[in-house]
Each structure stands twice: as structure tokens, then as C-alpha cells.
Amino acid sequence: MPLSQRFTLTRYLIEQRRRFPDASGDFNALILDVALACKAIARAVAFGELGHATNQQSGELETRKPLDVVSNQVFTHMNEWGGHCAGMASEEMEELHQIPAQHPRGRYLLVFDPLDGGSSNIEVNVSVGSVFSVLRAPPDVIESGRDVIEADFLQPGAAQVAAGYALYGPTTMLVLSVGNGVAGFTLDPNLGEFMLTHPDIQVPPESQEFAINASNSRFWEAPVKRYVDECQAGKTGPRGKDFTMRWIASMVAEAHRILMRGGVFLHPRDTRDTRDPAAPGRLRLLHEANPIGFIMEQAGGRASTGRQPMLGVMPTSLHQRIGLVFGSRCEVERIERYHREPAGAELESPLFGKRSLFRA
Numbered sequence: 008m009p010l011s012q013r014f015t016l017t018r019y020l021i022e023q024r025r026r027f028p029d030a031s032g033d034f035n036a037l038i039l040d041v042a043l044a045c046k047a048i049a050r051a052v053a054f055g056e057l058g059h060a061t062n063q064q065s066g067e068l069e070t071r072k073p074l075d076v077v078s079n080q081v082f083t084h085m086n087e088w089g090g091h092c093a094g095m096a097s098e099e100m101e102e103l104h105q106i107p108a109q110h111p112r113g114r115y116l117l118v119f120d121p122l123d124g125g126s127s128n129i130e131v132n133v134s135v136g137s138v139f140s141v142l143r144a145p146p147d148v149i150e151s152g153r154d155v156i157e158a159d160f161l162q163p164g165a166a167q168v169a170a171g172y173a174l175y176g177p178t179t180m181l182v183l184s185v186g187n188g189v190a191g192f193t194l195d196p197n198l199g200e201f202m203l204t205h206p207d208i209q210v211p212p213e214s215q216e217f218a219i220n221a222s223n224s225r226f227w228e229a230p231v232k233r234y235v236d237e238c239q240a241g242k243t244g245p246r247g248k249d250f251t252m253r254w255i256a257s258m259v260a261e262a263h264r265i266l267m268r269g270g271v272f273l274h275p276r277d278t279r280d281t282r283d284p285a286a287p288g289r290l291r292l293l294h295e296a297n298p299i300g301f302i303m304e305q306a307g308g309r310a311s312t313g314r315q316p317m318l319g320v321m322p323t324s325l326h327q328r329i330g331l332v333f334g335s336r337c338e339v340e341r342i343e344r345y346h347r348e349p350a351g352a353e354l355e356s357p358l359f360g361k362r363s364l365f366r367a
């Protein structure tokens with residue numbers, strides 16, 4: 008396709024803005040700042056071990072900052088001067104990031120995980136990413152320009168204005184929803200532009216692939232055990248088909264695979280978490296589960312805690328963790344159903360269920 012016919016991210020955003028004739032352009036500018044941050048992180052990731060900075064005076068290599076620290080700085084710096092953002096919350100920062108007094112404050116709140124998967128994957132050169140979520144700032148923040156506080160960010164996922172992620176894989180991609188479906192952009196390394204390559208991403212409703220960290224199986228709750236057992240039983244089990252299993256330990260990469268070809272991802276609440284209510288799951292509601300949940304729902308998939316739709320959860324704290332299940336709609340609905348059914352209700356098939364022809 009000739010370049011002139013290709014949609015850049017900017018052109019896509021301008022087209023989307025036609026739905027809101029009164030829009031100021033602030034929102035689009037914010038997304039472009041986020042995209043710029045992602046491009047900068049993509050470069051830092053691509054340089055890997057070569058990314059050592061050389062001290063100009065001594066010519067010696069300086070100690071390199073870890074990439075999650077660099078990514079966090081890039082996100083905060085790129086988004087604090089444009090006047091679109093009223094405050095930020097990062098997975099990497101205990102406290103909120105305030106827009107410095109010398110910069111104008113905007114109408115949106117930005118929440119992000121600057122380097123998802125970074126803790127376990129960056130050293131082994133496996134795909135990592137950045138996840139972001141855009142919320143509206145409360146009216147009094149916009150009117151008064153006051154500092155943001157934690158309560159401003161405690162909005163359910165359904166209130167997100169936009170969400171997305173960048174994936175730093177063999178190609179760098181930006182996957183975005185502004186509440187009107189999901190679009191995927193591939194970074195053209197020659198132009199340094201995100202080009203629309205996946206205009207309307209839809210998650211296949213059914214699938215034969217699941218992703219879960221099986222080393223936690225002894226801690227799984229009964230509905231999760233049941234779901235995985237049934238998948239593993241394959242053709243001869245109650246599901247009547249063979250499944251495959253994947254675990255990259257990089258949620259963004261798993262989300263992308265699921266958007267492209269279906270599947271289900273589980274990082275569920277487990278029995279360790281129920282004993283310790285302060286840690287109900289591994290992933291963070293605001294920085295990870297909500298943005299990925301928004302993307303999944305916008306692509307016709309589903310995201311859930313297992314017990315309720317993820318986007319309906321009312322957050323109680325900034326760094327709240329939660330059990331997360333997302334992916335192909337039918338599979339997530341099945342897992343939710345298993346959570347509703349009483350323990351031991353494995354009546355899926357009269358032949359293979361616990362209380363069945365073949366079991367007492």
C-alpha cells in the first residue's frame with residue numbers, strides 16, 4: 008500500500024475525534040505524547056546491553072539505570088509538560104506523580120505500567136511492553152488545578168476514556184482503544200511513525216489455548232483447577248478437544264497473542280491470597296488489569312476477576328492487586344460460571360463429571 012494511503016496514528020486520532028465535534032484536541036495530544044514515550048522506550052529496549060552511557064570526560068561506561076526505571080522516567084517526562092495531564096500514577100512509584108508547578112495541568116489522569124514483564128523477561132530478551140490507561144480528572148481538579156490525590160484515581164475500569172499498550176517485540180506495536188473498538192499500529196522504523204496495520208481487532212470468541220503459571224497449581228482455587236483439568240483432559244475429557252498451553256510471563260505479550268488468535272489468560276486469585284486479603288492476586292487493578300480489560304472488551308473479548316467483570320470493580324487503593332482472567336469471551340464466561348457453581352459441581356459431562364456414570 009502506498010505511504011499516502013496509510014493511516015498514521017495521528018490521522019487515526021483525527022478521524023476518531025470527528026465523533027466529538029466539541030473536543031479540544033487535548034485528548035489526542037495526550038495519546039501522541041504517550042506514543043512518543045513508547046517510541047523512546049522501544050529504542051532503549053532495542054539497545055539492550057549496548058545501552059551503556061559513556062561518560063564524556065572519562066570515556067568510561069557509566070552504570071546503567073535499570074530499564075524499568077528509565078521507562079518510568081520517560082513516561083513521566085513525556086507527559087508532564089503538554090498541558091493535557093492533571094496527574095499520573097505509575098506501577099513503579101508508590102506515590103502519585105504531580106505535574107510540576109511551572110507546567111499547565113490538563114483534564115486527564117494517566118495511569119501506567121511503564122515496563123510490563125520487565126522484571127522477568129528483559130534479561131532473557133523476551134518481549135516486554137508498556138500498559139496505559141486514561142481517566143478523566145474530577146471536575147474540581149480541572150477547575151482548581153489542585154494536586155491530584157489517590158481518591159481521584161479510584162475509578163472503575165468502565166470509566167476509562169482510553170487504554171492501550173505498546174509491545175516491544177520483533178516489531179514494536181501500539182494497540183489502542185479510544186472506546187470505539189481496538190486498533191493496532193506497527194512502528195515503521197524508517198519513519199519513526201506508528202502506522203495503522205490492524206484496523207479492527209476482534210478476539211475470536213472461542214479458542215483452544217490457555218495461559219497460566221502452572222507452578223502455582225497447588226494454590227489454585229477449585230474453579231480454576233477444574234477449568235485447567237478439563238483443558239488438559241483434551242479430546243477424551245469433557246471439553247472434547249485438545250488444548251495447547253503458553254506462558255510468556257509478560258502480560259502484554261500474552262494479551263497481544265490472545266487479541267491476534269484467541270485464548271485465555273489466567274493470573275487468578277489463589278489460596279495464598281485468600282489467606283492474606285491484602286494480596287488478592289498478583290497483577291495491579293489500575294495499572295494492568297483495567298487497561299487490558301478495556302482493550303479485551305472493546306475487541307469483543309472479556310475480562311473478569313473470575314467472580315465479576317473486571318471493569319465493574321470499584322478500586323479501593325492505588326496499588327490494589329487482583330485476580331485477572333481475560334481473553335476469548337466463551338472461555339472467560341465458562342470460568343466465571345465455574346466460580347458461581349458450588350464446589351465439586353463438575354457435571355459438565357454425564358460421562359466424565361465427578362458425580363457421573365464413571366465415578367461414584
Ligand SMILES: O=P(O)(O)OC[C@H]1O[C@](O)(COP(=O)(O)O)[C@@H](O)[C@@H]1O
Nearest residue numbers: 122123124125126220256257258259
Ligand atoms: O511470576 P509470574 O506468575 O510468572 O507472573 C508473571 C506476570 O508478572 C508480570 O510480569 C508483572 O508485571 P511487571 O513485570 O510489570 O512486574 C506480568 O507481565 C506477568 O503476567
Ligand SMILES: [Mg+2]
Nearest residue numbers: 120122123124
Ligand atoms: Mg506489569
Ligand SMILES: [Mg+2]
Nearest residue numbers: 098120122123
Ligand atoms: Mg512493570
